[in-house]
Amino acid sequence: xxxxxxxxxxxxxxxxTAMEVFVEKGLLGARMQEIADRAGINxxxxxxxxxxxxxxxxxxxxxxLKKSAGDIIELLxxxxxxxxxxxxxxxxxIDIVHKNHRIPLFIMKELSSGGNTVKEVVKNVFNIKNTEExxxxxxxxNAMEEGRIVTMDPRQIIITVIGAxxxxxxxxxxxxxxxxxxxxxxxxxxxKERKKAVFDIxxxxxxxxxxxx
Amino acid sequence: xxxxxxxxxxxxxxxxTAMEVFVEKGLLGARMQEIADRAGINxxxxxxxxxxxxxxxxxxxxxxLKKSAGDIIELLxxxxxxxxxxxxxxxxxIDIVHKNHRIPLFIMKELSSGGNTVKEVVKNVFNIKNTEExxxxxxxxNAMEEGRIVTMDPRQIIITVIGAxxxxxxxxxxxxxxxxxxxxxxxxxxxKERKKAVFDIxxxxxxxxxxxx
DNA sequence: GTCTATACATCGATAGAC
DNA sequence: GTCTATCGATGTATAGAC
Numbered sequence: 001x002x003x004x005x006x007x008x009x010x011x012x013x014x015x016x017t018a019m020e021v022f023v024e025k026g027l028l029g030a031r032m033q034e035i036a037d038r039a040g041i042n043x044x045x046x047x048x049x050x051x052x053x054x055x056x057x058x059x060x061x062x063x064x065l066k067k068s069a070g071d072i073i074e075l076l077x078x079x080x081x082x083x084x085x086x087x088x089x090x091x092x093x094i095d096i097v098h099k100n101h102r103i104p105l106f107i108m109k110e111l112s113s114g115g116n117t118v119k120e121v122v123k124n125v126f127n128i129k130n131t132e133e134x135x136x137x138x139x140x141x142n143a144m145e146e147g148r149i150v151t152m153d154p155r156q157i158i159i160t161v162i163g164a165x166x167x168x169x170x171x172x173x174x175x176x177x178x179x180x181x182x183x184x185x186x187x188x189x190x191x192k193e194r195k196k197a198v199f200d201i202x203x204x205x206x207x208x209x210x211x212x213x
Numbered sequence: 214x215x216x217x218x219x220x221x222x223x224x225x226x227x228x229x230t231a232m233e234v235f236v237e238k239g240l241l242g243a244r245m246q247e248i249a250d251r252a253g254i255n256x257x258x259x260x261x262x263x264x265x266x267x268x269x270x271x272x273x274x275x276x277x278l279k280k281s282a283g284d285i286i287e288l289l290x291x292x293x294x295x296x297x298x299x300x301x302x303x304x305x306x307i308d309i310v311h312k313n314h315r316i317p318l319f320i321m322k323e324l325s326s327g328g329n330t331v332k333e334v335v336k337n338v339f340n341i342k343n344t345e346e347x348x349x350x351x352x353x354x355n356a357m358e359e360g361r362i363v364t365m366d367p368r369q370i371i372i373t374v375i376g377a378x379x380x381x382x383x384x385x386x387x388x389x390x391x392x393x394x395x396x397x398x399x400x401x402x403x404x405k406e407r408k409k410a411v412f413d414i415x416x417x418x419x420x421x422x423x424x425x426x
Numbered sequence: 427g428t429c430t431a432t433a434c435a436t437c438g439a440t441a442g443a444c
Numbered sequence: 445g446t447c448t449a450t451c452g453a454t455g456t457a458t459a460g461a462c
Contacts, residue, residue: 167376
């Protein structure tokens with residue numbers, strides 16, 4: 001819609017700032033005035049570019065969802081053997097969430113309140129036709145066929161891995177309050193150990209007994 | 214504050230209704246008008262009992278947190294051997310979250326936006342003095358000392374178990390959109406399988422090789 | 427305690443000048 | 445494209461009658 005560099009700069013500045021504010025405060029908590037202030041412009045200009053708050057939010061949400069989907073898909077594009085692939089996925093996925101710790105909760109908040117429109121966006125963004133043939137499903141099915149891991153519904157494994165990776169970051173405030181002694185806590189170290197713990201539990205939970213491959 | 218049965222009924226009706234609305238829509242999404250309508254009273258009465266929206270919300274939040282904490286603590290009060298205790302915990306915890314699937318996200322939303330006041334509430338509610346001696350931590354430490362499971366930071370195990378149990382319910386909209394074929398999905402059955410999957414992965418991920426106890 | 431009516435503040439959105 | 449000024453809607457909170 002807008003082509004010259006000046007426009008593009010303003011629009012991108014808006015998008016960038018709006019993303020920060022929406023991710024911090026949510027759709028309802030965010031204020032157009034605050035977005036304008038932080039972007040160094042005024043409210044009217046926000047409406048000039050995106051007409052309504054909802055449309056601006058929608059842009060942000062889709063962008064974030066696309067980015068998140070892309071990150072995961074990229075992590076799965078690999079020819080590593082199963083053990084390395086799993087280790088690699090857990091490590092890199094935790095890194096991504098570590099750097100963007102507010103994103104998962106942001107996405108889940110939206111999806112829990114959003115209607116079917118949102119679901120269509122998800123399907124488009126992830127380019128889903130047949131759930132049976134998702135790369136992640138195939139990876140586990142192959143490992144099962146090769147006898148590397150026990151037979152189990154791959155979806156259950158995926159939910160377990162993602163949940164285990166995400167939960168620390170989604171629940172960090174309550175986890176730290178309940179479980180962690182703040183006087184003696186090295187967060188980076190704990191997250192590093194988190195990677196190893198998730199891998200160890202999941203991997204050895206899946207590898208058949210009697211094999212120490 | 215209020216003692217006669219009539220008052221008590223109104224107050225409880227407000228609390229009950231407000232909980233529904235706040236859990237569905239969050240602090241910012243909830244409307245005092247809607248709470249009043251659903252409770253069959255008018256807005257002014259809401260303010261008569263709880264002065265402000267924030268105070269009403271705070272009551273609800275603390276009640277929910279207390280209830281959730283109580284549920285978990287009760288699940289851990291058991292003298293079962295480790296394997297049964299873990300199986301029992303996972304099964305019952307998933308049942309609780311199943312029946313109250315909006316609660317975890319509600320709590321996390323609040324905690325992610327809330328300040329230190331909220332953290333004090335958490336500490337009081339869970340009655341936390343020394344994180345080292347939490348029942349959940351002790352359970353895993355004992356199992357390690359008895360050689361039943363491998364040595365590992367118990368906090369990492371706890372985060373993994375809770376995350377694996379919760380994630381399906383927190384992320385259900387996106388999980389179902391991406392991972393599940395809606396034309397052929399038995400939710401109750403899937404949740405039942407979820408219990409077994411979480412237990413199998415975690416338990417066999419923790420039990421030392423060479424022992425099939 | 428409970429109601430109706432209304433004050434008061436906030437915020438998204440638009441009009442109109444430059 | 446960008447600004448200032450302002451409208452109009454919505455929602456919390458209160459005044460005051462019963």
